[in-house]
Amino acid sequence: MSTTLQKSLLNWFHQHARDLPWRRTRDPYAIWLAEVILQQTRIDQGLPYFERFIAAFPTVHDLAAAPHASVMKLWEGLGYYSRARNLHRAAKALVNEHGGRFPESAAALKKLPGVGDYTAGAVASIAFGQREPVVDGNVKRVLARLYAIEESIDLAPVTRRLWGIAREIVPGDAPGDFNQALMELGARVCAPRSPSCQQCPVRRRCRAHQQGKQDLLPVRNAKKAAPHQQRIVAVITRRGRYLIGQRPPSGLLGGLWEFPNAEIQPGEAHQAALERTAQDAVGLVVTPGPLVAVVNHAYTHLRVTLHVYRCAVQQGAPEPREHTELKWVFPSQTGRYAFPRAHHKFLSRLA
Ligand code: SF4
Numbered sequence: 001m002s003t004t005l006q007k008s009l010l011n012w013f014h015q016h017a018r019d020l021p022w023r024r025t026r027d028p029y030a031i032w033l034a035e036v037i038l039q040q041t042r043i044d045q046g047l048p049y050f051e052r053f054i055a056a057f058p059t060v061h062d063l064a065a066a067p068h069a070s071v072m073k074l075w076e077g078l079g080y081y082s083r084a085r086n087l088h089r090a091a092k093a094l095v096n097e098h099g100g101r102f103p104e105s106a107a108a109l110k111k112l113p114g115v116g117d118y119t120a121g122a123v124a125s126i127a128f129g130q131r132e133p134v135v136d137g138n139v140k141r142v143l144a145r146l147y148a149i150e151e152s153i154d155l156a157p158v159t160r161r162l163w164g165i166a167r168e169i170v171p172g173d174a175p176g177d178f179n180q181a182l183m184e185l186g187a188r189v190c191a192p193r194s195p196s197c198q199q200c201p202v203r204r205r206c207r208a209h210q211q212g213k214q215d216l217l218p219v220r221n222a223k224k225a226a227p228h229q230q231r232i233v234a235v236i237t238r239r240g241r242y243l244i245g246q247r248p249p250s251g252l253l254g255g256l257w258e259f260p261n262a263e264i265q266p267g268e269a270h271q272a273a274l275e276r277t278a279q280d281a282v283g284l285v286v287t288p289g290p291l292v293a294v295v296n297h298a299y300t301h302l303r304v305t306l307h308v309y310r311c312a313v314q315q316g317a318p319e320p321r322e323h324t325e326l327k328w329v330f331p332s333q334t335g336r337y338a339f340p341r342a343h344h345k346f347l348s349r350l351a
Pocket residue numbers: 142145146189190191195196197200201202203204206207208209214
């Protein structure tokens with residue numbers, strides 16, 4: 001496509017871009033932080049996290065020197081915790097291997113932990129003015145419509161094609177603004193449902209709009225229904241304190257703290273599940289107590305219902321079998337630890 005597309009999009013962006021803190025700076029650290037926080041996260045949800053992070057760790061040196069528990073605590077509730085772990089590892093790598101300076105090329109940025117094509121392209125183009133594309137979910141949708149791509153955008157070859165298009169159309173001048181404009185257009189005008197084509201600055205260049213197919217594109221693979229797990233949660237209590245464990249650093253919810261919990265087996269009574277969970281997870285024989293709460297939570301790939309019970313230690317000393325560490329904490333101390341969002345749904349009911 002011609003420069004008309006680029007000009008129209010850039011003009012629109014300069015007039016309509018939301019005023020966001022990471023758009024007022026060329027500081028690669030702030031831009032990188034924002035891009036990592038905003039992956040899989042809406043701007044209104046990510047903005048307070050960005051503000052808290054930049055206030056707590058104003059430079060990459062501050063982030064690298066921070067205790068890991070503080071980084072995880074600040075990230076608490078944002079989900080996809082591997083991002084926080086990689087953020088911290090990348091900050092350390094930047095300080096230890098690059099003297100705290102960000103490399104400017106996308107290729108060098110991609111060598112940092114957790115930095116893939118998207119983040120590398122965003123930092124290289126926005127902070128350093130490099131002619132690099134970015135393709136996120138919004139950009140995929142916009143490009144699939146602009147170019148009337150009729151195959152599923154979830155297929156790897158189609159994704160590669162979209163990256164190729166993005167690379168072709170990103171201009172040498174203001175590549176960062178152009179990339180942000182494409183993302184902003186996807187977020188605010190070219191919405192997943194009922195795109196606002198009448199307000200769109202590039203409607204004259206849009207093949208889907210010309211063909212009246214904007215509501216049919218992009219094509220997506222049919223989604224499988226997320227499985228639904230019933231889980232038992234054991235709030236093991238001793239002399240007014242609860243037993244919590246830290247999950248291993250990698251994997252789902254890695255590094256977060258939790259109460260011992262496990263999936264309930266088909267046909268298993270809750271009391272039996274509670275006794276099994278305490279035994280398997282922390283090596284304790286417990287006396288089941290009352291039900292505290294039943295909470296539902298949805299992850300992207302899984303839905304869970306947590307059946308939360310108090311129980312008392314009958315026999316044994318706790319040993320970490322599924323966790324890296326166990327702690328007895330008073331209710332007033334739970335705020336010091338980062339818990340998964342599903343646990344926050346019942347924590348207040350324990351007091
Ligand atoms: S014209 Fe409509 S479908 Fe095409 S890019 Fe603009 S908002 Fe999206």
